[in-house]
Amino acid sequence: MSKRIAIVEDDAAIRENYADxxxxxxxxxxxxxNKNSAxxxxxxxxxxxxxxxxxxxxxxxAGFELCQWLxxxxxxxxxxxxxxxxxxxxxxxxxxxxxxDYLTKDISLPHLSARIAALFRRQDALGKPQQADHxxxxxxLTLDSQRMTIQWxxxxxxxxxxxxxxxxxxxxxPGHVKNRSQLMQDSNIYVDDSTxxxxxxxxxxxxxxxxxxxxCIETVYGMGYRWNQSAVEPTGS
Amino acid sequence: MAxxxxxxxxxxxxxxxSFLFTIPxxxxxxxxxxxxxxxxxxxxTIIGTARALATAMHERANLFNNQASFLPSVEKxxxxxxxxxxxxxxxDGLNQDWPDFANKAHFYQQNNQLYSQLTPExxxxxxTAAVGTYGKYLYLYFAVIDDKVIYRNSNARSIINNDHLELxxxxxxxxxxxxxxxxxxxxWIDAYRITDVENNIPVPAKKIQGHWRDTPQGYNVEVRVPxxxxxxxxxxxxxxxxxxxGIVEASLGSADPSSADTLGxxxxxxxxxxxxxxxxxxxxxxxxxxxxxxxxxxxxxNIKQANGVWNKRVNLDNKRDKNADINVIYSAxxxxxxxxxxxxxxxxxxxxxxxxxxxxxxxxxxxxxxxxSALSGEPMSQWxxxxxxxxxxxxxxxxxxIDEIVKGAVIVEETTNGIRTLRNQALExxxxxxxxxxxxxxxxxxxxxxRISNRIRTLSNQAEMAIDEHGRISGNVDTSTTNDEIGxxxxxxxxxxxxxxxxxHYLENMSSRLSHELRTPIAVVRTSLETLxxxxxxxxxxxxxxxxxxxxxxxSEDKAEHxxxxxxxAQHGIERLSLILTNMNEATRIEQMLQNTEKNVFDLAQxxxxxxxxxxxxxxxxxxxxxxxxxxxxxxxxxxxxxxxLLDKVIANAVEFSSDENVEVSVxxxxxxxxxxxxxxxxxxxxxxxxxxxxxxxxIRTKHNNDQPHLGLGLYIARLICQFHNGSITAVNKPNxxxxxxxxxxxxx
Numbered sequence: 001m002s003k004r005i006a007i008v009e010d011d012a013a014i015r016e017n018y019a020d021x022x023x024x025x026x027x028x029x030x031x032x033x034n035k036n037s038a039x040x041x042x043x044x045x046x047x048x049x050x051x052x053x054x055x056x057x058x059x060x061x062a063g064f065e066l067c068q069w070l071x072x073x074x075x076x077x078x079x080x081x082x083x084x085x086x087x088x089x090x091x092x093x094x095x096x097x098x099x100x101d102y103l104t105k106d107i108s109l110p111h112l113s114a115r116i117a118a119l120f121r122r123q124d125a126l127g128k129p130q131q132a133d134h135x136x137x138x139x140x141l142t143l144d145s146q147r148m149t150i151q152w153x154x155x156x157x158x159x160x161x162x163x164x165x166x167x168x169x170x171x172x173x174p175g176h177v178k179n180r181s182q183l184m185q186d187s188n189i190y191v192d193d194s195t196x197x198x199x200x201x202x203x204x205x206x207x208x209x210x211x212x213x214x215x216c217i218e219t220v221y222g223m224g225y226r227w228n229q230s231a232v233e234p235t236g237s
Numbered sequence: 238m239a240x241x242x243x244x245x246x247x248x249x250x251x252x253x254x255s256f257l258f259t260i261p262x263x264x265x266x267x268x269x270x271x272x273x274x275x276x277x278x279x280x281x282t283i284i285g286t287a288r289a290l291a292t293a294m295h296e297r298a299n300l301f302n303n304q305a306s307f308l309p310s311v312e313k314x315x316x317x318x319x320x321x322x323x324x325x326x327x328x329d330g331l332n333q334d335w336p337d338f339a340n341k342a343h344f345y346q347q348n349n350q351l352y353s354q355l356t357p358e359x360x361x362x363x364x365t366a367a368v369g370t371y372g373k374y375l376y377l378y379f380a381v382i383d384d385k386v387i388y389r390n391s392n393a394r395s396i397i398n399n400d401h402l403e404l405x406x407x408x409x410x411x412x413x414x415x416x417x418x419x420x421x422x423x424x425w426i427d428a429y430r431i432t433d434v435e436n437n438i439p440v441p442a443k444k445i446q447g448h449w450r451d452t453p454q455g456y457n458v459e460v461r462v463p464x465x466x467x468x469x470x471x472x473x474x475x476x477x478x479x480x481x482x483g484i485v486e487a488s489l490g491s492a493d494p495s496s497a498d499t500l501g502x503x504x505x506x507x508x509x510x511x512x513x514x515x516x517x518x519x520x521x522x523x524x525x526x527x528x529x530x531x532x533x534x535x536x537x538x539n540i541k542q543a544n545g546v547w548n549k550r551v552n553l554d555n556k557r558d559k560n561a562d563i564n565v566i567y568s569a570x571x572x573x574x575x576x577x578x579x580x581x582x583x584x585x586x587x588x589x590x591x592x593x594x595x596x597x598x599x600x601x602x603x604x605x606x607x608x609x610s611a612l613s614g615e616p617m618s619q620w621x622x623x624x625x626x627x628x629x630x631x632x633x634x635x636x637x638x639i640d641e642i643v644k645g646a647v648i649v650e651e652t653t654n655g656i657r658t659l660r661n662q663a664l665e666x667x668x669x670x671x672x673x674x675x676x677x678x679x680x681x682x683x684x685x686x687x688r689i690s691n692r693i694r695t696l697s698n699q700a701e702m703a704i705d706e707h708g709r710i711s712g713n714v715d716t717s718t719t720n721d722e723i724g725x726x727x728x729x730x731x732x733x734x735x736x737x738x739x740x741x742h743y744l745e746n747m748s749s750r751l752s753h754e755l756r757t758p759i760a761v762v763r764t765s766l767e768t769l770x771x772x773x774x775x776x777x778x779x780x781x782x783x784x785x786x787x788x789x790x791x792x793s794e795d796k797a798e799h800x801x802x803x804x805x806x807a808q809h810g811i812e813r814l815s816l817i818l819t820n821m822n823e824a825t826r827i828e829q830m831l832q833n834t835e836k837n838v839f840d841l842a843q844x845x846x847x848x849x850x851x852x853x854x855x856x857x858x859x860x861x862x863x864x865x866x867x868x869x870x871x872x873x874x875x876x877x878x879x880x881x882x883l884l885d886k887v888i889a890n891a892v893e894f895s896s897d898e899n900v901e902v903s904v905x906x907x908x909x910x911x912x913x914x915x916x917x918x919x920x921x922x923x924x925x926x927x928x929x930x931x932x933x934x935x936x937i938r939t940k941h942n943n944d945q946p947h948l949g950l951g952l953y954i955a956r957l958i959c960q961f962h963n964g965s966i967t968a969v970n971k972p973n974x975x976x977x978x979x980x981x982x983x984x985x986x
Binding site for chain 2: 011013014017018020021024084085086087088089104105106108109110191192193194195197198219220221222223
């Protein structure tokens with residue numbers, strides 16, 4: 001059974017382009033131009049994945065409202081924001097109300113489809129038993145590349161797909177410095193340097209909520225970032 | 238630059254207020270004018286007084302009935318004037334009880350000889366005589382100088398063969414009488430009547446009394462005659478005899494006493510006129526009545542007290558001042574006035590003299606143009622100075638007519654002291670109050686001007702501060718709440734600055750807004766191109782699976798040559814456009830991020846060393862001249878990531894502009910701040926651009942690099958980061974003009 005994807009986007013050209021590409025990849029795609037038509041349809045039947053724009057027609061925050069409403073209907077439904085708004089504030093609020101990823105419109109279609117595929121993979125994997133060969137354990141950190149989940153000291157850390165990919169790229173080779181463009185490539189996005197900085201900050205913050213002493217993601221000024229295993233070992237031993 | 242003196246608001250207002258100084262000048266002029274009118278008034282008053290007095294005497298012929306009045310002229314020594322004596326005279330032959338004897342006496346000598354005319358050598362006699370009236374008697378005093386005093390022989394029958402005096406009168410009944418004073422010794426005189434006698438035997442005249450006294454030079458004789466004995470014709474003579482029982486050798490006298498026709502006249506001040514004049518003595522004037530021969534008939538008042546009618550009022554004013562109610566400020570002002578102003582005024586203003594000497598008139602004869610004029614029938618008044626030039630005297634003369642003939646004149650004199658005192662007081666009052674008003678006025682003016690100019694200066698400073706030297710809005714102008722023109726100006730300034738600020742903000746955010754707006758259409762183009770590419774790819778490979786799309790994406794670079802070249806170019810173009818958008822947005826994103834970034838204290842050396850290490854790897858061709866920074870010494874409060882970003886931007890800039898692949902980075906530290914200097918050798922900065930370089934979307938690149946879009950945002954971001962750290966960034970040409978120094982200053986903790 002092919003997955004059903006809903007695109008809520010007021011710009012017809014973009015909407016149809018996305019829809020066409022996704023259809024080409026075998027998904028069933030429904031498109032909606034505004035909040036009300038989307039909600040009517042979602043009331044009847046929820047899609048498997050929703051791609052939302054934030055500003056819809058005349059409603060400035062319609063995407064956020066829609067996301068909240070969807071999240072209240074289903075806690076597991078993957079939701080992606082795809083928007084022209086790239087300010088930090090919007091990103092943070094978008095993720096806070098339950099979106100699985102927040103993408104700007106300059107993302108390329110292959111990157112987008114990679115992300116969609118990843119989200120579906122993760123959803124599918126959640127239903128299956130954990131497979132040991134997908135697990136990567138580095139000190140207190142446990143990564144499941146199949147389910148795209150992370151555990152720190154056996155506690156679950158909620159990360160978006162982008163963040164997971166970024167962390168995965170760093171933690172795969174502890175001690176190796178990854179510069180920003182490498183991180184962008186690994187996490188299938190193309191953004192500016194300061195967006196990478198804020199992604200790293202957000203990841204650190206999520207770890208810090210669980211462990212105040214967390215400092216494994218180290219900034220190497222002028223070069224990039226690395227997973228510093230030594231910083232955690234004294235506490236681990 | 239030397240402070241140039243400016244003609245500011247305050248000086249202008251001071252200049253304008255100096256026009257206030259014309260007020261005292263006008264006041265001064267006004268007071269002078271007033272004095273002129275007062276003088277004119279006084280002149281009229283005094284003429285009025287003279288006229289009134291003259292009116293009282295017109296046509297009263299009995300006041301002027303003495304003979305002298307009808308004489309065409311009077312001869313001094315012959316026509317006598319009898320002074321009114323102020324004290325009784327003791328008949329003792331001494332003149333010390335005659336007041337002012339020397340001035341009142343007349344000296345008789347050679348030219349007063351009566352019969353024989355001897356030469357001065359032959360004449361052995363002369364005398365001084367004075368005439369005065371006291372009570373009902375006429376007093377005569379003779380001081381005779383004679384080389385030989387011959388008394389009447391005790392047995393002699395003759396009374397003329399010795400030194401003797403002769404008096405002759407015509408009495409009111411018209412009877413002519415002659416008297417001889419012929420003494421046998423000193424002491425009481427022996428007087429004889431020699432007219433109307435039987436057998437030529439002289440009859441002792443009891444009514445003529447007197448004293449004969451010997452003196453070393455001769456003899457003195459003091460005589461009194463009842464006023465009833467004569468009317469106004471009189472003559473006296475001194476007969477000199479130089480040998481016992483000898484004959485008269487010389488006779489000196491006022492007139493020939495031998496016949497009624499040859500007598501001289503005497504003027505006795507008329508008690509009638511005196512009474513009339515006395516009635517006028519309460520006018521504060523000095524009054525004379527003269528006959529046509531300028532001889533004083535009556536006098537009253539003293540010129541020194543004759544201040545005119547103004548004096549009384551002046552004094553009243555003074556009294557009222559002393560009774561004024563006591564108020565602290567008023568009394569302070571009064572004491573200031575009394576202690577400082579009064580002495581000053583006394584120096585500046587001519588005070589009326591209390592003592593002055595006026596000797597213009599002797600008490601017998603009055604002269605002066607006004608008297609001449611009055612005696613010729615024309616009333617006249619004149620101003621004159623006293624003889625010591627101290628006081629100004631106003632005199633008026635008015636003729637007295639009897640039968641349409643001028644018989645005398647009334648002269649009234651006053652000093653202008655009253656007016657002068659009045660004027661001085663007016664001037665003092667004027668100056669004092671004007672001084673007070675001007676002090677207050679000037680102070681108020683000055684305060685007002687200071688307040689205005691301060692407000693304007695504050696506003697001007699604020700306006701200057703609001704926009705810094707780069708034209709950036711750095712602050713707001715405080716809106717004034719004052720509801721006047723300056724307040725309006727301040728408010729409009731504030732509005733203007735706010736609007737300018739909003740506009741600047743709009744400009745600074747322009748790039749981000751633009752990128753935001755452009756993003757959607759670009760996304761349309763891009764997604765369309767990508768879809769097109771994928772469709773072509775699938776056509777080429779004839780595969781339509783999900784996996785193949787991934788594969789195509791991953792291998793797109795390798796297979797680019799198989800693609801439609803136009804599609805490839807379009808994709809390149811759109812990528813660049815997208816990159817431009819991303820860069821345009823970066824500044825805004827950094828600004829937003831900085832707003833949400835918390836400042837932490839971090840080690841600058843760690844960031845710096847790491848960055849420099851990184852740059853050597855990133856730019857392998859460039860030679861970096863720098864030293865490792867000592868760690869754990871330079872602590873900065875802020876965000877290390879952003880400092881790294883700042884260095885990235887500046888180093889990238891330096892590398893790009895370097896002409897010899899050398900970039901020098903030096904670190905200087907002081908107690909307060911650390912100074913990083915990044916210098917390269919290369920293109921110089923245009924002169925005016927060194928500051929604008931750090932503004933949004935300013936680029937001075939001359940050579941164009943088509944691969945990398947340059948929007949002039951790199952250094953703008955560097956500036957934002959420096960500002961966030963309370964630091965500064967400047968770019969200057971190196972002193973040797975071979976390159977550019979970018980100087981970053983960051984405050985230390």
